[in-house]
Amino acid sequence: MKHECSGPAELAALLDLPADDPQRRAAHACARCDALLCAMAAFLKGDPTVPAAEAAAAEARLAGTLAGLVGQPAPAAARAKTVQLPLRQRGRGRSGWGWGLGLAAVLTGVVILGTRPAWLPGEGSTGPNGVLRGGEPVAGAPVDMAVTVVSSGEGTLAVSWPAVPGADHYQLELFTTALDTLAVLGPLPEPVATIAADLVAGHSGPEGIGILCRVRASGPAGQVAVSRLAGLRKP
Structure with missing residues (x-):
C-alpha cells in the first residue's frame, strides 16, 4: 500500500495515539512524516498536559487571529487545522490559564500600538500631565488668574x-x-x-x-x- 503523507493537523492528532498504533507506525516509516512528528513531540515537551491535537488547533487559531490583525488571510494549513481539530472540552489547568492570559496581553498590546489611542502621547510629546507632586489632576483648560x-x-x-x-x-x-x-x-x-x-x-x-x-x-x-x-x- 502506497503511503500518503498527512498534513500537520493529521500528524498532530497521531501524537495522541499509542506509540504502537498502526497509523502512527506508518507515519514514522515515512522520512518526512517522521521528522514532523519528532519536531511536534519535542515542541510539546514544554507542556505535556496539552494534547497534541488541542495544541495544533490553538496554534491555528492564533495564526488566524494575528493574520486578521494585519489584514491578511490565515494560511490554508491554519484554516484546515481550525476546521478539522476542534478543541477538547476539558478543564483548564494553571498552565493553560497562564498561556491564555499571556496571549491576551500580547494581542492587546498589538491593538493598542496599532491604533494609538488619544490618551497616548505622540512622538516627541513634551506636554505636562497636569499633576504636581502633592496636588490633584488639573481638569479643564487652565486660565490666567493672578493671586x-x-x-x-x-x-x-x-x-x-x-x-x-x-x-x-x-x-x-x-x-x-x-x-x-x-x-x-x-x-x-x-x-x-x-x-x-x-x-x-x-x-x-x-x-x-x-x-x-x-x-x-x-x-x-x-x-x-x-x-x-x-x-x-x-x-
Missing part, C-alpha cells in the same frame, strides 16, 4: 484673586518653585485667603516671594475653572 498680596499683618498675608462667574467657593493651592505642595486652603467662600507669613519665609523669587499659586473655582455642578500656575504677586 496678589493685598495686605500684611502680624504674621499673616492677605491675598486675593478675580472672582469667577458661576463659582460659589474656591481652593487656593501653594507650591514651592520645586513644585512641592506647601498648603491647600479651602473651601473659601470668597476669592480671598489669609496665608501665614511663616509659610512663605525662606522662599525667595524674582518678585521677592518664591511661591507658586493655583486657584480652583467650583460651583454646584463641580469645578468651573482652574488657574495656571503663577507666582504670588506683591501689590
Whole structure:
C-alpha cells in the first residue's frame, strides 16, 4: 500500500495515539512524516498536559487571529487545522490559564500600538500631565488668574484673586518653585485667603516671594475653572 503523507493537523492528532498504533507506525516509516512528528513531540515537551491535537488547533487559531490583525488571510494549513481539530472540552489547568492570559496581553498590546489611542502621547510629546507632586489632576483648560498680596499683618498675608462667574467657593493651592505642595486652603467662600507669613519665609523669587499659586473655582455642578500656575504677586 502506497503511503500518503498527512498534513500537520493529521500528524498532530497521531501524537495522541499509542506509540504502537498502526497509523502512527506508518507515519514514522515515512522520512518526512517522521521528522514532523519528532519536531511536534519535542515542541510539546514544554507542556505535556496539552494534547497534541488541542495544541495544533490553538496554534491555528492564533495564526488566524494575528493574520486578521494585519489584514491578511490565515494560511490554508491554519484554516484546515481550525476546521478539522476542534478543541477538547476539558478543564483548564494553571498552565493553560497562564498561556491564555499571556496571549491576551500580547494581542492587546498589538491593538493598542496599532491604533494609538488619544490618551497616548505622540512622538516627541513634551506636554505636562497636569499633576504636581502633592496636588490633584488639573481638569479643564487652565486660565490666567493672578493671586496678589493685598495686605500684611502680624504674621499673616492677605491675598486675593478675580472672582469667577458661576463659582460659589474656591481652593487656593501653594507650591514651592520645586513644585512641592506647601498648603491647600479651602473651601473659601470668597476669592480671598489669609496665608501665614511663616509659610512663605525662606522662599525667595524674582518678585521677592518664591511661591507658586493655583486657584480652583467650583460651583454646584463641580469645578468651573482652574488657574495656571503663577507666582504670588506683591501689590
